[in-house]
Amino acid sequence: MDFRFSQDALDLADGARSFLDGANPPERLRSEDGRDSLWPQLAALGLLGVLAPESAGGLGLHDDSFVLIAEAAGRVCLPEPLVALAAISVPAVLATYPDEVGGLVRGDHVSPPVHPLAPYVHDADKADAFIIAGPDALYGVPSSKARLTPVKSIDPNRNLFRVEADLTDDLKVGGAGLCAVMAVRGATYTAAQLLGLTDAMIQMATDYAKEREQFGQPIGGFQAIKHHLASAQVKLEFARPVVYRAAASLDVDSIARQQVHAAHAKIAANEAARFASEVAIQVHGAMGYTFEVDLHYFMKRAWALETIWGDTAHHSMIINQAVIDGGLDIGPGTTFDAA
Amino acid sequence: MMDLAYTDAHRAFRAEVRDWMAAHVPKSPLKTLECEEGFNQHREWERVLKSGNWGMVTWPKEFGGRGVDLIEWLIFEEEYYGADAPLRVSQNGIFLLGPTLMEFGTPEQKARFLPPMAAGDEIWAQGWSEPGAGSDMAGIRTKAIRDGDHYVINGQKTWSSRAPFADWCFGLFRTDPESEKHRGLSMILFPLDSEGVTIRPIAQLDGNPGFAEIFFDNVRVPVENLLGEEGKGWNIAMATAGFERGLMLRSPARFQAAAKRLVELYRKKQDTARPAARDLVLQAWQDAEAYALSTYNTASRIMAGGKIGAEASCNKIFWSELDRMMHRTGLSLLGAEAELIGDGAEAAGRWLDGYMFSLAGPIYAGTNEIQRNIIAERVLGLPRI
Numbered sequence: 073m074d075f076r077f078s079q080d081a082l083d084l085a086d087g088a089r090s091f092l093d094g095a096n097p098p099e100r101l102r103s104e105d106g107r108d109s110l111w112p113q114l115a116a117l118g119l120l121g122v123l124a125p126e127s128a129g130g131l132g133l134h135d136d137s138f139v140l141i142a143e144a145a146g147r148v149c150l151p152e153p154l155v156a157l158a159a160i161s162v163p164a165v166l167a168t169y170p171d172e173v174g175g176l177v178r179g180d181h182v183s184p185p186v187h188p189l190a191p192y193v194h195d196a197d198k199a200d201a202f203i204i205a206g207p208d209a210l211y212g213v214p215s216s217k218a219r220l221t222p223v224k225s226i227d228p229n230r231n232l233f234r235v236e237a238d239l240t241d242d243l244k245v246g247g248a249g250l251c252a253v254m255a256v257r258g259a260t261y262t263a264a265q266l267l268g269l270t271d272a273m274i275q276m277a278t279d280y281a282k283e284r285e286q287f288g289q290p291i292g293g294f295q296a297i298k299h300h301l302a303s304a305q306v307k308l309e310f311a312r313p314v315v316y317r318a319a320a321s322l323d324v325d326s327i328a329r330q331q332v333h334a335a336h337a338k339i340a341a342n343e344a345a346r347f348a349s350e351v352a353i354q355v356h357g358a359m360g361y362t363f364e365v366d367l368h369y370f371m372k373r374a375w376a377l378e379t380i381w382g383d384t385a386h387h388s389m390i391i392n393q394a395v396i397d398g399g400l401d402i403g404p405g406t407t408f409d410a411a
Numbered sequence: 412m413m414d415l416a417y418t419d420a421h422r423a424f425r426a427e428v429r430d431w432m433a434a435h436v437p438k439s440p441l442k443t444l445e446c447e448e449g450f451n452q453h454r455e456w457e458r459v460l461k462s463g464n465w466g467m468v469t470w471p472k473e474f475g476g477r478g479v480d481l482i483e484w485l486i487f488e489e490e491y492y493g494a495d496a497p498l499r500v501s502q503n504g505i506f507l508l509g510p511t512l513m514e515f516g517t518p519e520q521k522a523r524f525l526p527p528m529a530a531g532d533e534i535w536a537q538g539w540s541e542p543g544a545g546s547d548m549a550g551i552r553t554k555a556i557r558d559g560d561h562y563v564i565n566g567q568k569t570w571s572s573r574a575p576f577a578d579w580c581f582g583l584f585r586t587d588p589e590s591e592k593h594r595g596l597s598m599i600l601f602p603l604d605s606e607g608v609t610i611r612p613i614a615q616l617d618g619n620p621g622f623a624e625i626f627f628d629n630v631r632v633p634v635e636n637l638l639g640e641e642g643k644g645w646n647i648a649m650a651t652a653g654f655e656r657g658l659m660l661r662s663p664a665r666f667q668a669a670a671k672r673l674v675e676l677y678r679k680k681q682d683t684a685r686p687a688a689r690d691l692v693l694q695a696w697q698d699a700e701a702y703a704l705s706t707y708n709t710a711s712r713i714m715a716g717g718k719i720g721a722e723a724s725c726n727k728i729f730w731s732e733l734d735r736m737m738h739r740t741g742l743s744l745l746g747a748e749a750e751l752i753g754d755g756a757e758a759a760g761r762w763l764d765g766y767m768f769s770l771a772g773p774i775y776a777g778t779n780e781i782q783r784n785i786i787a788e789r790v791l792g793l794p795r796i
């Protein structure tokens with residue numbers, strides 16, 4: 073029992089973080105073009121293949137080595153769907169057509185996940201295929217057979233399409249179990265990105281509070297401002313271990329436990345991000361209510377991620393079933409595998 | 412890969428604690444430890460614990476412990492609260508002074524104080540607060556002036572938990588009368604039955620004398636009861652506060668047990684519960700789990716040589732606000748019963764007592780406002796003004 077990241081995972085995440093900080097500064101969020109220009113570098117750095125086996129050009133690592141990278145991607149509000157591809161598509165393809173994983177890892181082939189909980193797909197017009205979770209099976213759908221309808225997101229950096237297809241038997245690639253895995257991964261990794269967004273919003277508001285002066289002093293010296301930000305920090309600090317555990321439990325615990333952990337992670341991250349976004353705008357005053365200040369990109373990404381891969385209502389029902397209806401052993405000593 | 416599995420040794424340890432608790436935990440609840448009869452019952456329980464060598468499992472064997480690591484301590488706590496065992500009347504000693512002695516004490520002090528602490532033979536009170544020094548602890552004025560091989564203490568402490576019935580007290584005193592603020596303070600240990608000590612119990616919210624004022628009139632304490640260096644008491648106090656807020660004082664198992672009781676109560680009362688109650692019950696379970704996860708992470712870090720930092724303040728806010736929310740929710744499920752105390756109202760009594768005590772959580776161990784200041788200034792780096 074050692075609930076810490078390995079040094080290797082920390083080093084890998086540090087590398088990813090410094091790359092992302094440099095390659096995706098807030099200015100990039102303001103430009104309308106180039107939303108996928110980082111693909112070659114993300115692939116070259118091996119970030120698409122962290123969870124793919126070495127034989128497919130990946131690193132062959134477990135999710136507890138990718139969750140911090142997902143957090144880092146959230147922290148810079150990365151437009152490229154790195155996390156969805158590396159952490160949802162790669163494992164799904166690995167479980168169905170392992171020979172195809174190499175193409176995904178190299179960035180040659182883009183097949184985003186589509187799920188009833190995440191029906192809108194960013195940059196779907198650039199996809200080669202889609203991995204679609206149907207009612208009781210998983211389908212692999214070439215883009216020629218998918219119908220894309222453009223829809224607009226409040227997040228200016230999400231280039232969204234509704235993706236639909238006739239899910240015929242010949243497209244079936246796996247059973248319902250894989251759809252469940254996809255949902256758990258989707259929730260966990262969306263939560264991880266929300267942690268990063270929360271962190272970024274707290275940081276922006278803190279930086280602003282140190283600079284902006286009123287009544288002859290930095291507003292960050294006022295206790296009301298301090299306490300708002302401290303409360304947001306508390307929510308972040310206590311969402312983190314929940315999300316990290318959900319990632320650590322992927323492919324390790326029973327699917328039922330993974331579902332509860334992912335649900336908890338998503339709710340905690342949703343709540344932290346929503347709280348931090350409201351605090352951050354308040355700390356910025358009218359400046360926060362503008363399109364000029366970077367904050368809104370992060371806030372809007374957080375709004376988007378809060379709803380996809382299961383909103384709080386959806387995940388509360390999962391927790392409800394486990395905890396109140398009695399599917400799960402609760403109380404002291406039940407946090408990890410039943411003793 | 413992250414290792415989130417218990418070892419066979421952990422499982423065996425858990426089974427051992429579980430079996431022992433099943434055989435020894437009193438079948439009916441003890442009286443509150445904040446009254447004399449209850450205090451004595453709880454002290455008796457500490458002796459029973461000692462007979463099983465469970466006084467403070469993480470301490471070295473020579474001091475009455477079992478030398479187990481922090482993960483095993485968490486397992487012990489889980490089984491302890493899972494068995495609904497009594498609250499620890501010795502908590503000021505074993506959770507706060509003990510770790511501080513371990514870090515700053517001389518070998519003689521450790522040998523003298525730790526074993527009776529683990530055995531429940533000496534129960535400790537804490538003396539930080541004074542009438543003029545609450546949140547602003549640097550306002551401490553009670554003096555301890557060196558006179559030969561003694562300190563002579565004059566002044567007053569207040570809000571000292573357990574002091575009405577405890578044996579010893581540790582606290583901060585101004586050893587340099589010219590000093591101000593954080594400087595010139597020292598940590599001193601003294602017996603509560605010393606000549607010149609007067610204890611005036613104060614009734615708490617529930618009417619029981621849970622804390623007390625302590626008056627000092629030329630109380631002579633031998634210099635060997637100085638903990639750490641003279642004048643360095645502030646740093647030692649901060650280390651104690653770190654243990655208190657960061658890890659030891661409120662182990663997650665306590666909240667997980669309360670969350671479980673809340674779920675059970677909700678199952679019985681859901682037909683009359685207000686719609687929001689279900690959400691709050693789910694929140695209670697989730698937050699208790701989040702606290703447990705965070706604590707396993709802290710324990711893992713400390714075992715790997717890490718230290719508790721300013722993030723301990725996040726901890727203290729989180730558990731105290733969780734505790735209050737859980738008990739408020741529990742009461743809200745009880746309807747008209749929620750008012751009832753005394754015999755025959757055990758369910759209601761438990762939630763009401765728990766609620767009253769939860770109201771103190773955001774106040775003691777440094778108020779939550781002070782914790783938010785600490786987070787803002789030391790974690791986020793906002794200006795101190």
Ligand SMILES: Cc1cc2nc3c(=O)[nH]c(=O)nc-3n(C[C@H](O)[C@H](O)[C@H](O)COP(=O)(O)OP(=O)(O)OC[C@H]3O[C@@H](n4cnc5c(N)ncnc54)[C@H](O)[C@@H]3O)c2cc1C
Pocket residue numbers: 295536537538539540541544545546547569570571572573622771774775776777778779780781784
């Ligand atoms: C049940 C219980 C047990 C206790 N046990 C002990 C014990 O064993 N030993 C001991 O020494 N003490 C003990 N205390 C005392 C406790 O440590 C103090 O109550 C606490 O430090 C706050 O001090 P105060 O009560 O004087 O409140 P004050 O400091 O007067 O604060 C009153 C209010 O003002 C706020 N406030 C004060 N300063 C600031 C600031 N800078 N910024 C924002 N808000 C501020 C506080 O947050 C609080 O809301 C206990 C208290 C309780 C309730």
